[in-house]
Amino acid sequence: MVTWWWIRHGPTHRRDMNGWTDVPADLSDTDLLRRVADHLPENAPVISSDLSRAITTADAIQGSRPRLPHDRGLREIHFGAWEARTFDDVQEEDPRLVRRYWEAPGDVRPPGGESWNDLSQRVNRSVDWLTGEAGDIIAVAHFGTILSQVQRALGCSALEVMARKIDNLSVTRLQFNGRGWDADIINHNL
Template identity: 60%
Template structure:
């Protein structure tokens, strides 16, 4: 069995759609970081997305745990032309597409970006590769809202629309267990 401890990076405080932009995380809540680190297995291996907000969060909770190289496959959704823009601004230009993107997630893509299905395929491949390369090892994966939500969807066999209702807070922990070919969900959005 492989256990995954999916940790959402610290907050960026951005009020726009943040995907592949390399914004830093606010890691000033050292007490929350200490509690999060203490809630993780001491012998787990840490890996993060290659975006600075995930890398810095992983650095802050790593402790004495071993570390794997950053993985671009663990990035947030690529919002393309919508990156760093607010919903109302996008809605004024392309109301049908932005509404479809949020109301019927799946195949709808931002211009030059990824759809939810694209993100899910990329995330599944990245997680499957990690599990195959490190069988039976506990892994702390410091990543992003979209990646964590996609794996929650996967574990429970939900539609994208059903999964979108789940909250994933910054500095929260979601636990998944890989058993044989299946997934089992442990804690979700746990804030120690």
């Protein structure tokens, strides 16, 4: 059995479509970071996406755990031309495309960006490559990254999984039993 302990990075306080835009995390809640770190298995390796908000969050909870190299495959969804823009701004530009993107997630892409299915395939490749025979892995990543794996474990649609919450610094625990994935804990706040 392999257990993935997914942690969403610390808050950025941004209210835009922030995917690949590299912005810092607010890690000022040191008590919460300590509780998250104490909740995680002691000897599990820590990996993060290669965006700074995930890297610094992983640094804050790592402790004496071993560290794996940052993984670009664990990045958030790429919003392309919509990156770092507000929903209202993008809505004015192309309301039909934005509506399809959020209401029928799957193959719809923003200009120059990724669809939900693109994100899921990218993250699945990284997770599959990192998943071994047994043990624990702590991964610090992003809302969409984590939800793509929750969708995989639950076997639900993209629209259904996007209705779920993944709070900053929450823990989601997913397990691979050699045949398939199970969702043990989703969005656990400490």
